[in-house]
Amino acid sequence: MSQVVVFGGGGFIGSHLCRRLVKKHDVEIIDIDLEKVEGLRENERTTFHELDIRDAAAKEYSRGLIEEADIVIDLIAYANPQQYVDIPVDVVHLNYDTNLEIVEVCAETDTRLIQFSTCEVYGKVGARTGEDVEFDEDTSDLVMGPVDKHRWIYATAKQLLERMVHAHGLENDLDWTIVRPFNVIGPQMDYIVEDPGEGTPRVFASFMSSLLYNHPMHLIDGGQNRRAFTHILDAVNGLEAIIENYHEFNREIVNVGNPSNEVTIAELANRMRAVYQDLSPDGSLPETVEISGTEFYGEGYEDGERRVPNISKLTSVGWEPEYDLDDTLRDGISYYVDIHERPGTTPDPSFE
């Protein structure tokens, strides 16, 4: 059993991960919003710390937690493309400056760090070359778009953070693993929007909102860009494998994704519509509308065409993704249908 400090443990991936971690470890959960882990509040292995990690007092307090920890897992970020377009300066301050301070405390205190990065650091390789390329942690180039396409500020900040984690390993003996997740989806992702205009969650939650509240599903730039979607439980299993295989993954970057689940966004919309119609007591379907990325998100948006992970590092320790796309969508959609359309049901977000 280890003492694990999870920065961002109240988020989508963090909440699922914490529910798994408490089975074996003592877990200190730090987040500005702890609602998604409310079910763990009474668990004797968890301690909740509701903090805005940008505050000086919160930094000082969390330094004490890091000093006591065996492992720090850092998931804190602005992780939504609408935020990269609307608040690019804040994205860099949180995703780079604030997270770098956590990295530095880990280096000073000799604490193992698992740092969440993103598949977006690979950037536009698939788009530029048109090649059928799998992204490899140690050999792929990281190709960002032009500066005035400031959507790439998120990936650039994450990339520099990765380079600083790596550099602290070289200069200060930091033990680290960097995780690059690929479009993980499932229950409690982002938030559901009842009325368009209330917000722009990432695509699974965006389409789910449209299906539940009957507003148009927007296919950006025709929905022709592609993503490989990962079931949240496959991601959590992968993260558990990373935590348990310390020596294999120390000072390694690790893709967490499911290359078999690649689809165009238009196909994702179709598949979600079919599953929703099958599961929902209502089952009525909204219209689909094509819209440009600039019109939908604003100036500065640019998209990545394809992102397919090479997952051989994780499969080398026995992990395999278990959920195909239909199972992944079915699990996610049934959770939301139960909550929003079957009053009185309280589905378990971790399917236990």
Ligand code: NAD
């Ligand atoms: P999320 O937004 O659900 O989680 C981020 C958490 O950080 C949230 O709970 C948020 O409240 C917390 N946070 C933000 N600012 C904070 C602050 N100032 N103080 C304290 N807490 C703060 O996102 P997620 O999807 O769970 O992503 C987790 C990590 O994984 C992020 O670093 C993200 O960049 C990365 N990632 C996720 C995916 C994915 O598929 N979900 C893909 C690639 C990378």
Ligand code: UGA
């Ligand atoms: C996101 C974020 O950058 C990060 O959270 C994370 O690093 C990455 O996902 C990930 O999940 O791996 P992206 O995949 O572009 O990046 O974000 P989504 O909002 O999920 O969009 C996926 C695709 O769907 C994009 O092509 C987008 O334009 C499209 N989309 C999105 C729609 O067609 N309609 C929508 O309503 C929303």
